[in-house]
Amino acid sequence: MKVDVIIVGSGVAGTLLAFRLLDKGLKPLVISDPSKKKASLLAAGLINPIVFRTITMGWRTSHCLKEANSFYTSLESKLSAKFFNPCDILRIHGSEEEREIWEDKKHDPDFASFLGEGVNPENYSWLKSNHGISKLKGAAFVNSQNFIDALSL
Numbered sequence: 001m002k003v004d005v006i007i008v009g010s011g012v013a014g015t016l017l018a019f020r021l022l023d024k025g026l027k028p029l030v031i032s033d034p035s036k037k038k039a040s041l042l043a044a045g046l047i048n049p050i051v052f053r054t055i056t057m058g059w060r061t062s063h064c065l066k067e068a069n070s071f072y073t074s075l076e077s078k079l080s081a082k083f084f085n086p087c088d089i090l091r092i093h094g095s096e097e098e099r100e101i102w103e104d105k106k107h108d109p110d111f112a113s114f115l116g117e118g119v120n121p122e123n124y125s126w127l128k129s130n131h132g133i134s135k136l137k138g139a140a141f142v143n144s145q146n147f148i149d150a151l152s153l
């Protein structure tokens with residue numbers, strides 16, 4: 001069998017790379033050692049645009065989020081499965097300083113579409129929050145179990 005690319009490792013990275021190569025008309029071969037650990041089986045599945053504490057943006061965040069949105073959605077139809085869920089995340093601020101940085105950066109055009117308003121802690125009384133809770137917009141949640149089942153990881 002002729003293959004164009006050999007990928008070592010059948011976690012989420014190797015498996016999704018194989019799908020991308022197939023989309024480009026290439027033939028990948030994925031090989032993996034099942035005796036090795038696989039972090040993908042433990043992942044919580046959060047896609048978070050912001051590095052908390054310092055409130056900084058990941059590398060090419062907007063581009064990656066757009067790409068994740070279209071890629072995961074098309075993968076869902078290809079695999080007839082549902083695992084990709086755009087959502088908000090509630091950030092329980094770790095310190096007063098972090099909350100102040102959040103409030104400051106909320107007005108920066110690069111951050112405005114992600115850093116939302118503070119929420120009323122009384123509505124989330126089961127959460128312990130000494131420094132307030134804010135809403136992070138534009139995040140997503142990949143249902144790990146559905147995703148793993150669909151990819152047969």
Ligand SMILES: Cc1cc2nc3c(=O)[nH]c(=O)nc-3n(C[C@H](O)[C@H](O)[C@H](O)COP(=O)(O)OP(=O)(O)OC[C@H]3O[C@@H](n4cnc5c(N)ncnc54)[C@H](O)[C@@H]3O)c2cc1C
Nearest residue numbers: 009010011012013032033036038039040042043044045046
């Ligand atoms: C508890 C936990 C929670 C997490 N939550 C999140 C989250 O919410 N959001 C997020 O983005 N990330 C999260 N992560 C990180 C995420 O799980 C990893 O970044 C991701 O799964 C890495 O995927 P991978 O395919 O590179 O590696 P892996 O899933 O580890 O796959 C590696 C593959 O390579 C194979 N392999 C290894 N060595 C060899 C070898 N010598 N020969 C052949 N095959 C080999 C293994 O068998 C495996 O199949 C979390 C991680 C953990 C542990």
